[in-house]
Every structure is written in structure tokens, then in C-alpha cells.
Amino acid sequence: KAGVTQTPRYLIKTRGQQVTLSCSPISGHRSVSWYQQTPGQGLQFLFEYFSETQRNKGNFPGRFSGRQFSNSRSEMNVSTLELGDSALYLCASTLLGGTTTDTQYFGPGTRLTVL
């Protein structure tokens, strides 16, 4: 099976702009979770999508949003970018996700730099 893919791999934006990141989960997986990874902070949970619905959300401002399509592919959007949004954004694909402990398979991430 192909792994989790994320596009683009690298992105440079300026403050105030908005950005859209894409994630294609493993075939057959229905849950997609998004995480922000910054040096010294570890991974922080953004949100999880299952069957095109946001099922759970972390403690991030409303500037961070996402969606999931019928083929389970997911996108996340960050509007009005701030310098502090510079991070590695990771997508994790899980068979069912949510309150299960299914193994999460991570993509390679999108490195976002905000100037």
C-alpha cells in the first residue's frame, strides 16, 4: 500500500497570507488527523476528520480549519498567517481513529515558513 502523502512538502508565505495543505491517507483509512510540530513543543493536535466531518478539535484558533472529501483526502487551511505559524504540519492516517488506539501512520509533513 502507498503511504500517506502530503503536498506541498515546503512552503514559504508572508504574514497575512493564507495557505492550504493537502493530505492523502492510506487507501481504506477513513480518519485523518492534523498536527503542528515545532522545535521544543512536540506534536500538537489540530483536528481530526472522519467521514467528511470534523470529529475532534485541538486548542488552536479559528484561523486553522480543515475539511475532508468523500475519498478521505483532507486539506487544512490557515488564514491570516502569523510568524508563529511556522512549523512542520503533519497529517496522520488511521483506519478508524478517534477514540480508538489504531496505529497512526504519519505523512512526511509540509514545512511551512512564514516570513
Added chain:
Amino acid sequence: GESVGLHLPTLSVQEGDNSIINCAYSNSASDYFIWYKQESGKGPQFIIDIRSNMDKRQGQRVTVLLNKTVKHLSLQIAATQPGDSAVYFCAEGLHNNDMRFGAGTRLTVKP
């Protein structure tokens, strides 16, 4: 050892030696623990997990030890190889949507 929010500690070992990476977790109610490996330019990769009803679990060349009394988790890698060089971090919680991730420990294997 690592702890959420601190600078990234490092561990340097000789090829063939055993490595021990430590993690202090924060929530005594956590029921599920995972170790991940993250190589440069890649996403985290699941290594091994353990539930709170166990204190030890073994995989291929890896062993995870859980001490709930002192909220401590460790990952032991036997016969460390150059390919083991990476950042290792632990995660604690109840389930996938309730996991807290440590910042990690950078393991460097010297040939």
C-alpha cells in the same frame, strides 16, 4: 530524559551498544503510551506501544518499560545501528485524539 516543552536532549552511543531513551510523562490517568522514531525529513514512525496494565513490552530489538509509580517510560534499543539515528519521542494519553507528545531525544549512533 525528555519532558514535554524542554529543549531537545541528545544521546550519543557507539554502534553495537544498547541505547536507553527516557520519557517523563505528565498525566497519571494516561492509559496508552507510544514510542515514535522520526528521521530527518520524514514523519514520525510508530515503533512500539504499551498499555498501563503492562510494565514491559518487547518488539524486534526494542523494549518499552513503563513505571506508573514515577510516571516514567523508557525505550531500550538493543545493538544500536547507524540506521537507528533519529529523534525518538514518546506519547501518552487515552486514545488517538487524546495524546500528548514529548519533544523528543536525538539519538546519534557513532560507527
